[in-house]
Amino acid sequence: MKSDPYYEIVVYGATPGGIGAAIAAARRGRRTLLLEPSPYIGGMMTSGLGRTDIDWLEASGAIYREFAGRVEAHYAGKYGTASAEAEACNRGMFFEPSLARAILEDMLAEERFLTVVRCAELLSADVEEGRLTRILIEKEAGDWQGRRFLSAEVFIDGTYEGDLAALAGVPYEVGRESRDEWNEEFAGVLYMNFDPSKEVLPGSTGEGDDRIQAYNYRLCITDVPENRVAVSKPAAYNREEYASLAIDAAEGRIRSIRDVLNILPVPGGKTDTNNHHYCMCSSDLPEENGTYLDGSREERQRVRDRHRHYLQGLLWFLQHDESLPLAFREESLRWGYAADEFTDTEHFPPQLYVREGRRILGEYRFTENDARLAPGFGRTPIHADSVAVGAYAIDSHATRKREAAGQNAALEGFLGLGWLTEVYQIPYGVMLPLGVEGLLVPVAVSATHMGLGTIRMEPCWMQLGYAAGAAADLAIRSAASPRGISIDALQDELLAADQLIGFYRDTDASGLMGKAIQYFGAKGAFRSYEAEPDQAVTVEQASALLALARLLPGGARFPALPAAGTILPAGTDMGPRLPREEPSPAAYWQQHPLLAQGHAGRWLQAAGRALAGGAARSGAALASHPAAADWLRTDSAASAEDRPSPMGSRTGEAAAAVTVGEWCGLLYGLLLESRRQAGARAGGR
Structure with a gap:
């Protein structure tokens, strides 16, 4: 029996989810091992599923967009940007299986901290005091031949089947829940005509069972x-x-x-x-x-x-x-x-399409209701621990063969809820298994049959894998279990890598503003898919966002907004003045509902002193931070004409106001600065 040199992170299963996890970990400098039980990497993305199951590229995570960008560059470079092939690749979301394999092989080979071992079968997993500590694998030939134990700080199960989780003793479910278990309208036994009518036929009792939706092969x-x-x-x-x-x-x-x-x-x-x-x-x-x-x-x-x-x-x-x-x-x-595809498997794809494997029981169970509009909201439910975004209709393939009850129009279990499914957040809790520490499960996630019916798309799994790899690194850095890490720190990492944790139709996700809106949106700031980033922020909104920021890591020191709309600079004589005869504060803010740039600028100065532990800090020093827009003025008496406005056509009070996006960007940037300072202090101990 062999024991291999120590790896910090071990990923089992080179599906897109496993690949995303391994790349994220390796890019953060972690000595990472990616094990694949078959000779082939890439799962379904390299085995015939050449048309990505996602509605639009902008709703995918950064690691998948990186892959798609390489696909697009290949076809544009080989055939020309105006070629039929470049158009047919649909911005990199459609591709030949052999190209997908080559690109993923390249992406893996570029990571110097990553080792990939194929044909490595998992035999057992050792759990000590509730923590997965090592696994036993076997390889029949070639390098690594024989059996060996592997230890790691964190393990990640990237298999479609959830094999590592099962061997580690993680509780899981297989089959379908009834309508009653999680209040899912279309759960359980269902006969639905897939045509546009979506007619539900008699016999649709909604009872749960142990049936699994059909598998197949995707042919090229x-x-x-x-x-x-x-x-x-x-x-x-x-x-x-x-x-x-x-x-x-x-x-x-x-x-x-x-x-x-x-x-x-x-x-x-x-x-x-x-x-x-x-x-x-x-x-x-x-x-x-x-x-x-x-x-x-x-x-x-x-x-x-x-x-x-x-x-x-x-x-x-x-x-x-x-x-x-x-x-x-x-x-x-x-x-x-x-003829030029799957040449070593008689031109037939090697990977069976395992549409649904085991589903672990985790900290959160993702259901049909998480991908539909939340009652009273203009969006799906909000998840404060969101680490990814999904954008594909809830669907399931059949669980029974042809029978009379289907009336030649429906196979039992076949359904598609495209008209009901909305863009949704995926919480970190779905990959945290109950009862076992040191393990993340980003593919066989904690979901119902209906919930997995939308998560189970390769781009979605790929970004969940990426989040798992980043979380594993963060756990090691912070000497915590994956369950014990700061979700805000993980979200900071993911946003910095251009991962999506929220979606807004009117917001560019890139840049500090877009990331800030996603972050605050995950904390409940926006109840629809419109964040209105270019609208002037009201003092009411600004105060609410500031109160929210103070509840989040790094925000406890943030001062309140100045209670007065205008404050004279020190050294300027305030008198003579009769404050009690002036309009009340409530009346003043009713007449001036927008957050003025000067007002925000004064708050920024106080925030700088708060972040400095109360010591005086110059406005110029804080304004140099990326979170502080260069147009924020500390002189509240300056006229609107003296202040450069980012809003172009706006005039009057609105032109001198801060926008929703700018205020979110400022708050999030300062949160990042505060967290950075806290990390530096902790590192210096």
């Missing part, structure tokens, strides 16, 4: 003759599995292969070919994955082989079975495997 096929490999008839072919399609064709429910398989283009004349939402017999194989998750190595391989042979048989049937119309078969025969 082509109709380009010179790059096409013909489909072969599998040895395990069973025609009866597909015979109902002949009836569908005769009765007009399907007219071509495109009504059976969802064939969508990616660059290179290739496709991402998936199960078809409206076909009752497509590439999914419901009811035949129930033994996969807790199965042995041999049982899992049997399930993979079964899915592969089923899909190969479906293709053969569509191309050759004489019960189908001749035109149908001829159109099907145009398609074959892409």
Whole structure:
């Protein structure tokens, strides 16, 4: 038995989530080990899922946007920015599997603190006093051959299945909750027509069960003759599995292969070919994955082989079975495997699409309700510990095969809630397993079946993985468990890396203002997807945001806003004056509802003294901090005309006012400065 040199962070599973975690940890200087049980990295992103399941790039985390940027640069560089290929890549969100693999390999190879080991099977996990301390892996050949124990400060489970979490004794669930368990409107047994009507059919009882949504393989096929490999008839072919399609064709429910398989283009004349939402017999194989998750190595391989042979048989049937119309078969025969993809696995993708694995029980359970509008809000529920954003419709594939109850229109368990799902935050708590310390689980997260139905997209998993890697580093730096780190410090790290922790339609997420609005939004400052960053902030809003900032780490010393709208500079004689005869403070603020630049400038000077521990600090010194806009003036008596305005066309009082974005940026920048000072003091002890 071998013991390997010490690693600070060990990630098991080179899915996009695992890769995101490993890169985040390695970029922070942590000696990181990424283990993958198969010969291949990238999970579904390199195994046929070439059309990213995300509605728009701006709603994805930074690590996925980095990947997409490299995809776009490849096609633009190879074919030209105005080429059909560059357009077909859809800003880098659509790609050929081989390119995705090459890019992810490059991203991993660039990290000098990262070691990647393939074909490393996890055998056991040791938990001592509630903390995961080491794992045992086995590699059958090549470097690292044999069995060895590996220890680490933090472990991260990047597998689709949640294998490391399960071996560590983390409690988990498999199957579907009922409507009653988490008050999810569409949970449990459901027959829904996937067409635009979304009609719910009789038999939709909402009862929970142990069924798992269907798995399949995402094919990369082509109709380009010179790059096409013909489909072969599998040895395990069973025609009866597909015979109902002949009836569908005769009765007009399907007219071509495109009504059976969802064939969508990616660059290179290739496709991402998936199960078809409206076909009752497509590439999914419901009811035949129930033994996969807790199965042995041999049982899992049997399930993979079964899915592969089923899909190969479906293709053969569509191309050759004489019960189908001749035109149908001829159109099907145009398609074959892409000859330059998956060349070492007979042009068939190696990764089974495990749409849903184990779901750990964690500090927070993400449900259908977390991805829908919160009652009374113009947005989804707010999570103060948000570490990522999701933007894909809640959906699920079928859990039962074709049956009479579906009325040739629905497979039980197949659903899509696109009209109800909104952009949502994902809280850190979903990756913190109950009962086990030293482990983060960013893929097999704590969610219901319905909640996982939207989180389970590769870009979402990739950014959750990135958050897990950053959290692992922070735990080591702060000598804490992942459960014990400062969520605000983690959010600072993620925002600095351009990760999204919130989404606002009217806000540019880049720059200090955009990050500040995301941060304060996570703490409850905004109740819709409009933060109105360019609007003048009222003194009421400013006071509320300041009160919120004082509750957050680094904000306790922030002084209150000056109670008076104008304060004469020291040395200027205030008298003669009769203050009691002047308008009351309430009346004054009613007449002057906006936060003036001079008013904010005076507060900034006091904030500088607070951050300096009460010592005098010059305005010039504080104004040099990036949080302080250079137009803030300390002279409240200066006229509006003397003050440069960032708002351009605004006039009068509004032109001399601070905007929502500017005030948020100022407060967040000062919070960052205060936290930096606190960290420096702690480091000096």
